[in-house]
Amino acid sequence: MAVTIKDVAKLANVSISTVSRVINDSKPVSEEIKRRVYKVIEETGYVPNPVARSLVMKKSQLIGVIVPNIASFYIGEVLNAIEEIAKTYGYDIILCNTYGEADQEVRYLNLLKSKQVEGIIFLTHRLIDEHRDFFAKNKLPIVMINRDASDLNISSVTVNHKLATYELTKYLIENGHKKINLIRNGESNDVFGVDQMEGYKKAMEEFGLEFKEECIYNGRFKMGTAYDCTQQMIDEDNIPTGIIATTDGMAVAASNALRDNGYSIPEDVSVVGYYDTKLNSIYRPKLTSIKQPIYDIGAVATRVMIKKIKGEETSDNIIILPHSLVVRDSTRKID
Amino acid sequence: MAVTIKDVAKLANVSISTVSRVINDSKPVSEEIKRRVYKVIEETGYVPNPVARSLVMKKSQLIGVIVPNIASFYIGEVLNAIEEIAKTYGYDIILCNTYGEADQEVRYLNLLKSKQVEGIIFLTHRLIDEHRDFFAKNKLPIVMINRDASDLNISSVTVNHKLATYELTKYLIENGHKKINLIRNGESNDVFGVDQMEGYKKAMEEFGLEFKEECIYNGRFKMGTAYDCTQQMIDEDNIPTGIIATTDGMAVAASNALRDNGYSIPEDVSVVGYYDTKLNSIYRPKLTSIKQPIYDIGAVATRVMIKKIKGEETSDNIIILPHSLVVRDSTRKID
């Protein structure tokens, strides 16, 4: 059996409350007794039981994190940040992986709540009614990553996806591209896919290029879907001079599909990615992409979360972090 | 305030104990009362408080997981598996990231213990005395991944790294390679690096090739270190016909270093990886590598953990999962 506060009290010849005061520094205790208690704690190796503490304090020092897929460079890096910052503030994280399934997410929201987590950091693009129900019914602090949720009165940390996609499209246009296909995330209820399309559309129209539905391909955050979309372009004889993909991974998949069909990047087709993950130090040609402060996104989200837990008013409901266009070797100027 | 068992009892006009019996199905309760209780639970949305439950049961339904870096394809995939299987059995996981620092690992071992986790899945290669101390002093169920720890009487799930590296080396030798450099993990206290060297050495000697110290380069599980090692080979004019890297990522980095110096893969140098992560669907040329059942490693480890938690005797202290050599485009036969 582990040593409890009771044992410490007995050994130090003081009351339980005094021990509690010493370890929490909650009320003044005479130096002598303090020393005595510390000595016993030292000797016995006493560690307060966080479960009992949680029960009475109604605080668990736990933050729930819901993500769609751990095995992604982007999410892994975000998790690195969340975990690191949370630990700094004495919080631990409970990890929930959903494979992007909305009902799974809702289940985890409820499960985490029942586990008494003090807040939930939520990484998803799609929001369904059950999500909204949960948010409405529970005043649990929530921070969304990569998804503006200010309409739900939920804090979020993200970059401006619409603007970023606009810049990406604009860059291609300014480099002579006229036929540009977009592989976006086409899942229903997904604002990310909508943002991308709007950014793309805005740039096209701004430069007097026609927006065509058939240039929009719907993928699903999986490399395979981008490969298939690209194969479809080829099969449909709808090959553009530039392809904008939803993620770096999907840009890579698109590139590989092109290559497997005998096309060269960027000689035949320019391809751009998104997120600028570590993938870019791996794949050749290096991808032109939108660089995002991935670690910072996780770090800022966690700091906002901790502020909310502590009841401090957070100034903004949405924090937009800066992004930048990084031009590398997967794109070229055409005439 | 959340509704408690007390509220349910009152509303259903029964005692607390009866409610407890109903929700846990621990003792017979008359059908009628059961129905009444269920009805109240339904109406109030009552959910048992796991914290209170943990306190009395001394069980937290929590499994701690310690990993060196979340943002790695290998670890991400292992985590996917751990999370999925754990959830299946009603366990949640608390994630701890160490960046491979041993003292950080020890700190987390203690922290997790104090958090009342029921077991710890531990992914590391290096073991120092403080680790052993912890294992000796605590009878908490531990499962090690990727690291034989049977000497510490700790269960582990891994592949046979020595054999795998032997096979990799043998494959190169059989394809005419005589000068083969190994970029291994050279951190102190790391058995993985030792296994690799032994496997490499065994193959070399078996085929009558001299084992030379200067063919061993010490990296550290980071792509950058493999890049540097390779650059060093070039600078030292110690360029082999084949390079064996510690991980796929490091193989890619080595390849990129070679390319940046004007060498082609596999024309000038054959490069092989290890782990066969998703990287291999990305990088070109596709890497020859050792394929491992990554997801299964995590899944099996979690199942073993749950068995240990439940006190079921696990037959083996070490579970070796199969690996296989996958030949792709980064290696070639030479004369």
Place this chain on the structure above:
DNA sequence: TTGTACGCGTTATCAC
């Protein structure tokens, strides 16, 4: 400054 006693939400032991 210190100690007593209660409560947090459950489960489990005992009576009935």
Place this chain on the structure above:
DNA sequence: GTGATAACGCGTACAA
């Protein structure tokens, strides 16, 4: 079959 009641380990009014 059902209901009090004592734990579980801790924080905290309240009293001293």
